[in-house]
Amino acid sequence: MSTECPSYLRGNVMRVTRLNGCGQAQYGDGNQVTSDGFITVKMSAEVEEGEETSVTKANGKTCISDKAPDQLKWYSLEMEFCQVDPDLVTMINPTWQQVLDAQGDVVGYDAIGELDSSTGFGLELWMDVYGETDACVGQEAQGAWGYLLLPWCVGGAPGDLEINNGAVSFNFTGRTKAGNNWRRGPYNVVLDENNIPAPLLTPVPKKAHYRLITTTVRPPEPECGAMPVDRPTPEPAELVVTGLPNEEPRRTVRLFVDNHGFGPVTIDWGDGSAVEESTEGRWVPHYYTTDGPVTVTVCDKETPVVCATKELVVPLPADEPLIELVCANDPARPTRILAEVKMPPQSTQRGLIDWGDGSDPQEFDAARSGGVANLTHTYNAPSIYTVSVRRVDQTRFRARDAIQVPCSGGGGEAPKVCPPVAAPSDPTGRTVQLTIGGTCASSGEGPKVQVVKATEDPTGRTAKVTINNSGS
Incomplete structure (x- = not known):
């Protein structure tokens, strides 16, 4: 895996897509405009400063001095155009109305006083790439461009308009909004694993205000007027x-x-x-x-x-996963444990395990192993740890288990086995009685018995008993 570090320059083309009230792209006629008639697009971060807490002791010295983290609210947008597409303007603010000529063609718009921020628009910008880059490789690459996506913009409003002895430019403002539903988007903007133009490979997070990547798919050609947004072929639900x-x-x-x-x-x-x-x-x-x-x-x-x-x-089994903790049977690392997690078959088989020691939770996929995941973890200090596991698709379904670290059975020692004696319940003397981990009998003679650790059980809880070298 490598990292691309390109330099960008010049805006190339922009595309504006009409969104609904949930931040989803609207399909059908007249829902996108592609233009190269912009001069600048400026983004300014609006940050809410964290609250400061300061307490002074009676002697005048500082007792507490702290400041909460700053929070990004949104990005304010300023867009300047030298070429105005009426369809683009009415898409930025849908309360403004188109003006038609006698043939029904759009020739302008009415700037009505009301401003609508209930729906919004998605904004895509392509930039040129400067300098050396490894992004443009392979016969399928069409070039290299910077791709900036603002998945949900609202509050489109007009800026100042000045008409003088020179070029006339038009200014509009807006802001980004969190909670978008752009996901992978309705357009083919990147190459997939088969080097075929496709939507974004990973969905845009709902909290994202913008995404910036380098792409090798050519940007769309600018066109005057609104164009349809075709419904792409979806992936399986x-x-x-x-x-x-x-x-x-x-x-x-x-x-x-x-x-x-x-x-x-x-x-x-x-x-x-x-x-x-x-x-x-x-x-x-x-x-x-x-x-x-x-x-x-x-x-x-x-x-x-x-x-x-x-x-x-x-009938369905329980919705909660099952977890069992045992020693990992690693003499070199006695604080290492093994977690056997069984995911319910009706789940997606993906889970998240928290080892209870402050380390980052570990995500796993049990679908590849028949719904059972065997996970190991090594603790840094002796203690009693509570390990919890939950489903990724439904986080309210959880399970947990506790274990003391270091745990017994992890050193590979076989359990104590007393010498065999004749079973008093069998007068023929053909039955051997074995006492494992208990008090040994003082009399009786029996066959030769050897007890070792069972190599096929990594937990160290199983003993293998051999009687007269015959195996049992």
């Missing part, structure tokens, strides 16, 4: 499954569908019942009348070939 907490047996399945902002889906519950249509982003319950394995299939309604499946067994 993400499915979250739980049961009812107090139901026994657990035959009711609750399904949450995340269709990545692409809207309604169809649900085939796999039990012969009618296919159900549902909006995304809500819990949908279904009761199974028979037990056994089922396959739930969820497809995008508009693109039904894009489907996600989930294998379930009815």
Whole structure:
């Protein structure tokens, strides 16, 4: 893995996309404008300073002096244009109205006094790349550009307008807003793992105010007027499954569908019942009348070939993961432990384990190992530690276990085994009685017994007993 450190210069082209009230791109006609008619785009950080706390003792000396961290509120935007696209202006503020000529073409706009910040727009900017860079490699690369994305901008308002004996420029202001739903976006702006133009590889976090990357996909060509935003082919939906907490047996399945902002889906519950249509982003319950394995299939309604499946067994097991802590059987590191985590099959199999010693929680994926994850951790100091594990898809489902470190059984010592004696319950004398870890009998003679640690058990809790070299 390498890191790109390019230098950027000059703005190249911008694209403005109409958003809805949830910060999602709107598909269909007239929802994007691409322009190179801007002069500058300026971003200014608006920061709220953290509160200062200061306490002075009676003798005049400082007792407490501290300051809370500053918080980024938003970025203020100032945009200056030398070429005005009326569709772009009315997209920045949808309360302004277009003015049409006799043929129905857009020739201008009316700047109405009201300003609307309930919806907003997404702003993309491309810049040229200066100097040496390794970004533009391979036959599929179309060049190298800086790509700046502001996923949610609101509050578009006009700035000062001056008409004189010179060029006339138009100014507009706005600000960024957190909580966007841009995700990967509706456009192909980067190359994917197959070197094919695709949307952003990783979704934009909801808290992000902007993203800056280097891309090798050519920016769009500027065009006057609004153009349609085509609905891209979505990825399969993400499915979250739980049961009812107090139901026994657990035959009711609750399904949450995340269709990545692409809207309604169809649900085939796999039990012969009618296919159900549902909006995304809500819990949908279904009761199974028979037990056994089922396959739930969820497809995008508009693109039904894009489907996600989930294998379930009815009745559902508990929604919480299971965790067991044992010694790792490492004589060189007696404070090392082994955690066996079993994730419920209806989960995504991804979990997060907190070792309870202040270290960063560790994320794991148990899907590759049949739903069971074997994790190790070495502690720095002896103590009693409480280890907790939770599901990533539903964080309220948790489990925990405690262990004392260093723990017994980690040094590889075999348990104490008394010499074998004849079992008093068998008068034939053919039965041998073994006492492990207890008080040894004082009489009786038996075969030769050897006890060693079982090598196939890494926990060190299993002893292997050999009687007369025959094995047992």
